[in-house]
Amino acid sequence: MNWYGWLRLGSQKENNKDRDPGKRGAFFLRAVVGAVIIALMFCGYTWAQKSVVVLVDGNEKAVRTFSGTVGSLLKAQKISLLEKDEVIPAPETPLQEGMVVTVNRAVDFNLVVDGSASPARTRGRTVGDILFEFGINLGPEDEVSPGVEEPVLPGMQVQVARVRTVTEESEVPINYETKKQYTVKLEEGATRVVREGQDGTERQTWQVVYRDGNEVSRQLVSREVITPPVDRQILVGSGMVVSRGGENIRYSDVRQMVASGYTYTGYNTASGVPPHYGVMAVDTSVIPFGTRVYVEGYGYATARDRGGAIRGNRIDLFFESESEARRWGLRTVKVYFFE
Structure with missing residues (x-):
């Protein structure tokens, strides 16, 4: 018999009070059954939670x-x-x-790669973990900010810059220069083109650094002249005049030079003419033979001789006597060139 049957039995006995003297027992039984049901429900509730x-x-x-x-x-x-x-x-x-x-929880951050930014989430602990998670491989010159060992923080920006250094070559023109040569053979201010100029060509090698495809630095490594430039040369009528000994001397160039004195040696000059006042020994790589000048304190002189000690910006002036040469000594003078 199930519990429901027991309850019906108890109910029938209650209705037949005159015939069933054990009605109090039925009430007790019903109470017991109710208590058992409540206990079972409580146990089930407790077991499920x-x-x-x-x-x-x-x-x-x-x-x-x-x-x-x-x-x-x-x-x-x-x-x-x-x-x-x-x-x-x-x-x-x-x-x-x-x-x-x-x-x-994953962390929100901003990822910038190749110049492009995008929001992202990660559970990585370091910036290096992020690179691994997103499959970002670094080249030998690539830059990461913050560093790969830095911890991941909410809202941080991780930037990967692609850096590469390349060698580039280019050919560029070398501009010619215009050289002026003053001459007393032209009227003052007049000009005459002796030679037209022509640009040259130079090969340049550059080391160029690119970051995310944009050039950030350029350094010249080497340069090589392929075709040298040809300078333009013009003659200009000299307007330069100096007054010496009551004479106005029109010159084409003036230089500061070291001048010494010498006298007879028993030999003719290197140009073959006998030495005389107005003969000047020069370095012919600087002043060609036949060049006529005016030497401050000496007068007119012509390049006719050379000497072993005369090198560069130096001249040696002839005097008729040793005493005059000694008195002249060694001094710095202005030398006016006529051509």
Whole structure:
């Protein structure tokens, strides 16, 4: 006989009070049955409810729940999962008494690669973890900011700059220059082109650094002249005049030179003429033979001789006697050139 049968029996006995003297026993039985049912319901309620711990980003919360799985527990607790959030154990795992459910939130950050920025999420602990997670391989010159060992922080920006250094060659023109040569053979201010100029060509080698495709620096490594330029030469009528000894001397050039004195040696000059006042020994790589000048303090002189000690910006002037040469000594003078 089931519990329902017992209850009906008790009810019939209650209605037949005159015939069933044990009505008090029936009331007791009904009370016992009700208590048993209530106890069973309470035990079932207690058995179905579980005590678990929910741990979200280190914040712990004790929960009693009827949820059957980890996923339904999170839903009941209104814990939403976003992209790349991690749940341990997995949401489909059956919930058990005493279980610890851990939710590790991913971190929002901004990722800049090749000059392009985009929002992203990660559970990586370091910048290096982010690079690995997103499959970003670094070249030997690439730059990462912050460094790969830096910790990941919410809202941070991770920037990867692609850097490459290349060698580039180019051919560029070399502009010719215009050289002026003053002459007393032309009227003052008049000009005459002796030779037209022509640009040359130079090969330049550059070391160029690009960052994310944009040039950031350029350094000249070497240069090689392929075709030298040809300077333009013009003659200009000299307007330069100096007054010496009551005479106005029109000259084409003036230089500061070191002048010494010498006298007879018993030999003719290097040009073959006998030495005489007005003969000047020169370095012919600087002043050609036959060049006529005016030497301050000496007078007119012509390049007719050369000497072993006469090199560069120096001249040696002839005097008729040794005493005159000694008195002249060694001095710096202005030398006026007529051509």
